[in-house]
Amino acid sequence: MAASSIPLPASEPLGASPWIPVPFRVEERASETADTITITLTPPKGIPSRPFRPGQFNMLYAFGVGEAAISIAGDPDRPETLVHTIRSAGPVSAALSGAAPGSTVGVRGPYGTGWPLASASGKDVVLVAGGLGLPPLRPALYEMLRHRDRYGRIEVIYGARTPKDLVYYRQIQEWRGRSDLRFQTTVDAAGREWYGDVGLVTARVPDLRIDPSHTVAFLCGPEIMMKFTAQALAAKGVPDGSIYVSLERNMKCGVGLCGHCQLGPDFVCRDGPVFRYQDVRRFLSVREL
Amino acid sequence: MSDSIAVGGRYVLERAEFPRFLLALHEAGFRVVGPTVRDGAIVYGEIREESDLPIGWTDRQAAGQYRLERRADSALFGYNVGPHSWKKYLFPAGERLWTAVRKDGSFEVHPEPVDPTPLAFLGVRACELAAMGVSDHVFAKAGDPSYAERRRRVVRIAVQCGQSGGTCFCVSMGTGPAVRTGHDLSLTEVIEANRHFFLVEIGSDAGAALLSGVPLRVAPEGDANAARAQVDRAAASMGRTMDTDGLRDLLVNNPEHPRWEIVARRCLSCTNCTMACPTCFCQTTEEVPDLSGEEVERRRRWDSCYNSGFSAVHGTSIRATTQSRYRQWLTHKLATWHDQFGESGCVGCGRCITWCPVGIDLTEETAAIRIQPAPAPVPA
Amino acid sequence: MTAPPPASVLRLADHKFFEGMIGGLPERLQAVATERAYSVGDMLVREGDVADRFILVFEGKVALEIVLPDRPRVTIQTLGGGEVLGWSWLLPPPQWWLDARAVKRTRTLEINAAKLRATLDSHPEDGYRFLLHLFPVVAQRLDHTRLQLMDLHGR
Structure with a gap:
């Protein structure tokens, strides 16, 4: 094995993988309506909090079930906790809705644009x-x-x-x-x-x-x-x-790679979810775009 | 003489010495992958020895058609492109991203390591170099670590096309057939009445280093000209053309064109075009728990905008019709890709035309929209 | 039921419904308009009663309710200041098809339907202008009803 003699590009330090959910602890869980709850999450010890801009979302992960894009509902001045309000609509949101205090929810994010x-x-x-x-x-x-x-x-x-x-x-x-x-x-x-x-x-x-x-x-x-x-x-x-x-589309990766959330030229997860209405109106008016 | 080999240099490698070149790649520690005949097609696979290459084979391609045929000569690279593209090595059709295990009431995530073996891509066409460039931009923008990790372990040995395929249109897309950039080495296979050689052009230091111990001589002008003539011949015989002038605006401004409905009557929404396309990057992930529920793996696999669930929000597909899915694919590929990444998502390789089971041809579809586009939108 | 009218006088011409209407119709109708005030819980109209007046809400809040025999009473819309209470009075047979109940202290001007129809009949230009102001109310209620039918929030 003499591959080292070939001058391949040097390994560059990569940022943290965007695909790895960080296990956050559920501190509180409050019922909002019959099918909607609000959970408050804190990062594990030694992991910094996640500052966010109003309007951004996280990918929340229920172990063994999967991920869902959930907007951040808390106070941006208190980034030491993440607050998410979740309606139980599918398997993932149902599992997230059931996350009891003391349990763990994975977090990737925050993603997307915020309210200007x-x-x-x-x-x-x-x-x-x-x-x-x-x-x-x-x-x-x-x-x-x-x-x-x-x-x-x-x-x-x-x-x-x-x-x-x-x-x-x-x-x-x-x-x-x-x-x-x-x-x-x-x-x-x-x-x-x-x-x-x-x-x-x-x-x-x-x-x-x-x-x-x-x-x-x-x-x-x-x-x-x-x-x-x-x-x-x-x-x-x-x-x-x-x-x-x-806007809401099928956000899966959060970083403009999986392709599911495209609306015209935009990846809703990365270029949105907040858009200026006049910039997206023409796309929203086309059927099945 | 390899010590003096430098980027930009041109050399002759005699056909008889090709096994030495292959050996040098293996000895340098590379896993060599390239064209090989399997299941009636030229696909990309392991190249252990010269006989793994499609010697004396060519491919005859048309819309919805692909046939292997014997060539009159014994060219090693006398075909165009097959159903595979190099993306399967950089962005595998299925891969594990990470595994997670339950631990102390929480869970721990372990990223999946990438196979560290360096890869030599042997037989990369100009359009495919362009496709890799396009993919590089897509994956880099998203910060995908495994693509970047694999990509930097790859050397690219291009082979110029000496002929064009029936569905090729790289000239229209400005991506070929001449190899100009992105290669570590570029080979042009020349077969004359009583001579068979490769013109080798050095594209990078890594490429130069691959030639250590390989018998080469500086290319005489005549041999370089003979190689150039090969590429010129390919350029002059493109199977297809596509008018790209204003193509982005043409498609973006025609989402309601009647042609979408017409093409949808034929389109099977089978996803073949997206699987064969060297730049299609759409993907999905799935959660695969073990039986105990203690361990889980996150897998990703290729997805396609032709799948019904692709755009689903709360279980309802936004693009319920085939018409809307074909429009999404073509408009993304040729138009909105420019908005997203500053270039076209199409490199003109023709795979989507060849491998469409009903022979839908995107050059024909765009031409049909161009003939009678919708009136330009009235400015608000 | 009906509390005595407060001291201040409401003027039809000040109501949003008549905003921009030319020809002096609100001024002429002022004479046949009655000012009323309702306390919380008072009924303005009842389903099945004769729709004998055109009601313009100046302030407060009025709930439009539908009663179904097998279900709890449902409020399907609330009206506030600047809104009008429907068009049943214009169409034969003039009959209210829902209940309207004050849910806040509410002040109205109410125009006798027979007199209003007579005025509009005898002055077709006024009648046309009036309908041009009434039609958007009908159209907007229809639009809103369609959106409500989609039960968007329920999804």
Whole structure:
């Protein structure tokens, strides 16, 4: 074996493999709705925390079951813990949902782009969340409330199917009590116990107390809800270029290699999930793209 | 004389001395892989000795057709490309990424080591060098460690094409047939009435080092010209052409073109084109637990945008129709690849045409869209 | 049921529904409009009753409810200030097909349906303008109903 005489390129130090999940400890697990929980994770001893930008996601791994892309729902100012809100929808999310305190969940990430908070500086901000669209927006809300003076009015519209499907229920009451934030909730249908709004999030848009030309909007929820919300915002005068959406596709690798999440030229996992709406609108309007 | 061999030099290796060259590769510790006849096709496999090469064979290719035929001469590299590409060595069709074991209520992950044996790719075509360049960019951008690890252990011995295949269009894609860059060595096989030799061009220091002890002489002008004529002949006889002028915009702006529906009537969504393509990189992973549940391995394997579950979100496929999948493949390959990686994902090797069971030809499909494209979108 | 109207006077012309309407219709209708205030829990209309008035909500919140014999009462939409309570009064037979209940203190102006129809009939230009303002309300409710039908959040 004389291969050493051949001047092959020297081994370059590689970064950590992107494929290795790091086992994080489940510190807390709280029930949000019948099928949704929130877990709080901490890194193993000696492993640094994972700073993240609001809007990013992690690949969470349930040992022996697999991985799922889950947005980060915690406070970016407290990166020593990772907070994820998970709806039990398939085998992986079901296993993750069942992760009890003391057990272990693997983490790869954070991945993707974040909400462009810098572009919202000095402007009114509208957050519109549908269903499980609130968790990916919550880090942005934490961040804005911490630096409240950087922003004009902050309006949040949160829509869910029924009152029972609202996540972060207690926290929403706190937010609704704040004078420097208007947080509206609306549901598709409700019983008499609900005194809040019933109707779509789009119906709340005309009433937003904003200066439309100086407003940035972040939307997260079902694609069709974001599409109609963007229309309603545009009708109110919010410039197209100031509307951002968080998209969901089949994210498997997180680094733009597996190919599953492509939307036109974009890898949603790497170039998104947050996009400027005017940049992706043309792709969203093509059937089965 | 190998001590004086330098990058850019041109030498003659007589056919009779080829076994010495092969021996030098093996003696340098390389596992040599290259073309070999198996199951009626020229595929890439282990080359232990000269007789493993497809001596005297050629391939006849057309849309949906591939046949081996005997040549009139005994060329070692007298074919074009087969169903395999070198990607199977750099990005195996299936591989283990890591194993994990339960430990103290948690788990421990062990990355899978990469086989350290250096590989000599023997018989790399110009289009295939280009394809490896494309793959290098894709995998480097994602920071994939096992591809990088394997890739740096490879020397590439190119062999210029002396003929073109029935489905080739490397001239259109600007990737061949002449080998210009990316090779450690480049060979041109020349067979004259009473002479059979290789013109050897040195592409790198690693390439020069491979020739230690191999009998060579500096190439006379005539031999170099004879080699060039081979490549010129291949360039002049391309089986296909593809007009790449404005191709990216053409496809991106025509997602609703009626041609997609027409081609989908033939497309079987079989994934052959993506498996044969030397640059298709889509992949998936699977979790394989052992019976006890104590140990698990993460495997990755090739995936294809033609698979129904490929785009599935919450169990529902975004691209439910064959039409949308063919459009995704072709648009990605020829158009959005430019946005993602600054180049085309197609190198013009023609494999997707040859190995399509119904003979769908991407050069024909793009031409059909070009004939009557949708009107340019009205600026917003 | 109905609390006495508060001191301040609501004007039709200030309601969003009439925003941008030319021809002075809201001013002329003001005379036939009645101001009302509802406390939490008060019913504005009941399913099956004659739809005898056009109700414009100025402030508060009104829940539109559907009652099914075998299911709990369901709120399918809430209306706030600037919204109007539907179009049943315009279509024969004029009959409410759902319940409307105040879930906040609510102030309205309500126009007698017969008088309103008569005004619109006798002044077709006004009638056309009025319908141009009413139609978007109908269209938007239809759009919203379609989206609700998709049960997007439930997936």
